[in-house]
Amino acid sequence: MDLADLYRDVIVDHNRRPRNRGRLPGATHSAVGNNPLCGDELRIEVEVAGNVIQDLRFEGSGCAISTASASLMSEAVKGRTREEVAELFGDVHRMLTGDASGASQLGKLAALAGVREFPARVKCASLCWHTLNAALAGSALPVTTE
């Protein structure tokens, strides 16, 4: 187990200086996700026009993995269609849960590849994606990783 593989420079940087943090007044979709075991809570607000994610903001409290993952996700999904986001989530999920062969195609998101060596932390990295999914699906129920 190599800690440096989990807390890569990109992760530490996005935890210290999260991108797209805050509220989005023009949001068309939003959802709240939480991880009851950690006490983490994440709110994601999205502006969708046509079929495309125009903008996204997140806020809440979480660990470095959870914060960095939300920050990286926010950069990765802007300008993408719903279908592209769904596909990207599939790729990220595969990378987090064992198959890292496609990680090199994921750009900065590949920084999360080390998470798969720490099974207890996979849900930290995936919370933001589940929450985004719920927001885009228009789900009114809070999302939980449990």
Next chain:
Amino acid sequence: MAAIHKMAPGLDVTRIRGDFPVLARTINGHPLAYLDNAASSQQPTPVIDAVANYARSHHANVHRGVHTLSQEATALYEGARERVRRFINAASIAEIVFVRGTTEAINLVAQSHGRPRLAAGDEIVVSRLEHHSNIVPWQLLCSQTGALLRPVPIDRRGVVDFDAYLAMLGPRTRIVALAHVSNALGTVLPIADFLAAARERGITTVVDGAQAVPHLPVDVQALGSDFYAFSAHKMYGPTGVGVLHARESLLATMPPWQGGGDMILTVSFDGSTWNHLPHRFEAGTPNIGGAIGLGAAIDYLGAVGQERIAAHEGDLLEYATSRLQAIDGLTLIGTAPQKSSLVSFTVEGIHPHDLGTVLDSRGVAVRTGHHCAMPVMEYFGVPATARASFALYNTRAEIDALHDALLHAIRMLR
């Protein structure tokens, strides 16, 4: 820093550590520093051997066989009950009910004692520092009966407000349920005072003793509690077994909680009759091996000496408090003057889960999260804390390892 590995007089920690096989492990290339004892403590060889010996040579069902193995198993199981009786100085073995753990014990009291007695508008008083297991069973009871749950406030140190407690005890208060020692903050309640005030008013008292019995001698007759619950696995015994001590005069009035084998004298379709105490409350085949392991853990605690354990753990608490307080940005959560041997804390700018992962990479095992005490986290305005909790086998060197690993985490993540 050159640590001085001072030990409390009389406690040979090196020898004690030799009794716990798991402590010889290395984790991620570092010696294990097991500081998660408030969640579950490790088992010494005599406990492991007692459970294995039962499985190897004496296993059979209890209370119902004329054959030799069944009689041996019964003798071992009931022998463990007598050890528990002596351990907490209960008046009789009829008052010792084996359960799965503290959680089951409190649910038993809520359902078997509380449910038939409580009516809408009656009140149950708990404190704000309770573990979920001493909150949720009462919430269930409230939803069944219309009773109301009243939490006694705590202050910023984590001390339960005794005056507010007294003011809360009213004509409708039926049950007071309190932790003896807080699992999240370490606060030791002056439980005898709390119980005396309830007793004067004729209120039933329930004590969650899960965090108390491993650390301090408990005498249920001196305390005057009606119900006292604890778990084996926090006092060097196995998981899946615990004890409900119940005053016999109360237990005798309570209907069975679960029905089945072993809790009856006779069964017919015209009706069944209940077994004697405490067997009336032990439906089904019990955790025989677990109870035997608990008995062995009690023997072990007795051999080491509870006063010596308390002195050693007090030294560890003092040392950990002073070392951790010196870390920049570290805040101790729970600073009551009377504390058990644990430190709960946050580090500015670093989430407890990241601390937990970095510490684990250095072989240091701590608990991170809400510690099943979400109202406590809410009160202190934190989503979670990290908690290091000490046992008789821990050393100052392990606290140094914790300290150094925390500095490493801060360098890495802040």
